[in-house]
Amino acid sequence: MAKNFKITLSSDEVPKNWYNINADLPEPLPKPKNSEGHDQIAALEKAFTKAALEQEFSTERYIKIPNEVRELYMQMGRPSPLFRATRLEEKLNTPAKIYYKREDTSPTGSHKLNSAIPQAYFAKKEGVERLTTETGAGQWGTALSLACNLLDLECTVYMVRVSFNQKPDRKNIMNIYDGQVFASPSNNTKVGREILEKDPDHPGSLGIAISEAMEEALEYDNVKYTLGSVLNHVMLHQTVIGQELKVQLEKAEEEPDVMIACTGGGSNFAGALFPFIKDKIDGNSDTQFIGVEPSACPTLTKGSYEYDFGDTNGFTPLMKMYTLGHDFVAPTVHAGGLRYHGMSPQVSLLADHGLFEARSAHQQDVFKAGIMFARNEGVLPAPETTHAIKAGIDEALKAKETGEEKTIVINFSGHGMLDLKGYASYFEGTMPNSK
């Protein structure tokens, strides 16, 4: 009969708990450490909200989502729909079924709001008046600006100056949500002023932007710092995706054979896949999990699993994770996002235990896959999301060869409506196929 083109859930099907994979990891997560002669852990404790720190180190399997946060999730449109890519299946002439979870349907266009809302909520509850953060591509800064506005908090975003100049629309959307955006380095902070004194035209870096955002949180009691990926509490918040996905796949009467997400700092991968990886750890699943990263920033495929700083300048504690070295700088690629030198410690530990397969993909190949997707399914994926789509297409083509009716599930982490210049460079042939 009629195919399931989409599987929607009602507002009250938003999950009631976040799922904390710390309770189920095959070994305890290595603790963060100070570097010799420094106390970065104390700085972290001053910079973050109490709730974030408590969740960061919790080993409770399920952590209740406060009613107010659940209601905000609903008001912002959760649960997100699950779509079936029937036209893409036909185009590929594959016996595989391809599903995609539509995190792009969030008002800010990506999954980032899932963590921005609770981070702002807990800050408000603790009497915080302003949140600071850094942003590179801009997805996280956009989500935090909206979340702060929803919870009546001020929001300050330090945006790497070169991105700030190249992406005026990202600044515009943050302003619409009442976020204050500063090109970093800025005159707001000691770190910024020192750099600008030496070089007034400094292009900025994510490391500097982190330093500026953290400096404010360390200096003022009513200001806290937030991060949009990498840390455990961010992974935790994102698990609403995977929990909804479980219910939707049950409704569609599907058992996923392959599940795919892109990996930058790890948050959309964790959010969509941790609840399913739990079943694998428990011995109740033989689903294949795939994380896809750019070959230009091959953290999981070419990095090493060791203690490293989370930022360039060594302001954060040392964390055990896959890393390319904290001084790694990705070559100039247009894909935006997915340029982080490290990886969520939780995702890293799972990779080390072989619980999922990490792959890398070249930029031109992922854009090509993204365009194929848009031309068949209509929705234009964010450059980050195209990495997952590339692997999904590859898996569907493998299924065609073997004749297997595999069920493939892709986490569609965000849309590309604010990344059209990247796509244009693909057509113009000015995009380097960076290795």
Add this chain to the structure above:
Amino acid sequence: MAKNFKITLSSDEVPKNWYNINADLPEPLPKPKNSEGHDQIAALEKAFTKAALEQEFSTERYIKIPNEVRELYMQMGRPSPLFRATRLEEKLNTPAKIYYKREDTSPTGSHKLNSAIPQAYFAKKEGVERLTTETGAGQWGTALSLACNLLDLECTVYMVRVSFNQKPDRKNIMNIYDGQVFASPSNNTKVGREILEKDPDHPGSLGIAISEAMEEALEYDNVKYTLGSVLNHVMLHQTVIGQELKVQLEKAEEEPDVMIACTGGGSNFAGALFPFIKDKIDGNSDTQFIGVEPSACPTLTKGSYEYDFGDTNGFTPLMKMYTLGHDFVAPTVHAGGLRYHGMSPQVSLLADHGLFEARSAHQQDVFKAGIMFARNEGVLPAPETTHAIKAGIDEALKAKETGEEKTIVINFSGHGMLDLKGYASYFEGTMPNSK
């Protein structure tokens, strides 16, 4: 209990028929006419598909949606969800309930795909190989590019040169969907070449773009011309919106007191409201209907109801409609869209019979309303859509004064992710409050 934050429908609840208001108009629609010494009707018959012409003049109340079109609607995500704006209600402290129908959830970000898909479908069925059209702001050109791609047709879009230069992202998205976009005037057509010979830097106009697109359809047998608004068959296709909305309001156990849509050429107004206006004509409804237009292009509020050309140059037949005169040029406003000198003849006839209230709104006021909406509900409205939102807020504030628990329904025709520069000009104070 829990509020209904959103009301979704399953794929198989996509309507099976389009609703044709020609069957229920309080008097027959005045027929299009030739101007003296010209046969524009013959040109129209050559330029459009047979199906479009048949639907244009049909008086059948329900016209079956072909199965293939219904399936494409489903694959592109229909039915669209209906959301309740609970946070906006709280902010306004109104007893009114505000609902908004999310046509922005279409892959191209607006309601335009609802007509682009059937127009492309019927063309393909009639052996057409390429469709042409003009585009100003770009929403229609984007939708037609995708629809042609879905149906394996070529697509040529003539984009007014000044828009083409100002909005590279609109060209980019059309290219992603494999649409061929030309700055108009172009060298493709006789009309274009003649203009360029005299003035190689001509900025173009919608009238010229229409002429170029029509010239191709008149010249080649395998090419047809399409329009994204104004004509009856376009209104017809859009009625999937209102029919879904009826089912959703029933599920929410709501009777709408006020229903609002913006009006440019009339297509999103018609789509959302015609199925409800039918009930009013039948004497079964006392819902209040409101159409909102820019005060800079006040077709319904300041125009006159008379025979006029649909285009600047007089290539179309004369149609009886509200018009500001076919040589009207809207002052340079940032709002994009809603700049058409005329109005759908069907919508015009309903206005003439007092079946809905037409209002105009100033640009700064509608952008202000759009920002208020985005800050509370998350979703950023297209500049066109902000006109409907402004009226929705006004009605909710009236209900606050009178203490009435009114149910207000807004058609959210599209998102503003590709209109961020317009919003930026609001913040920068460079936006004229054009009269």
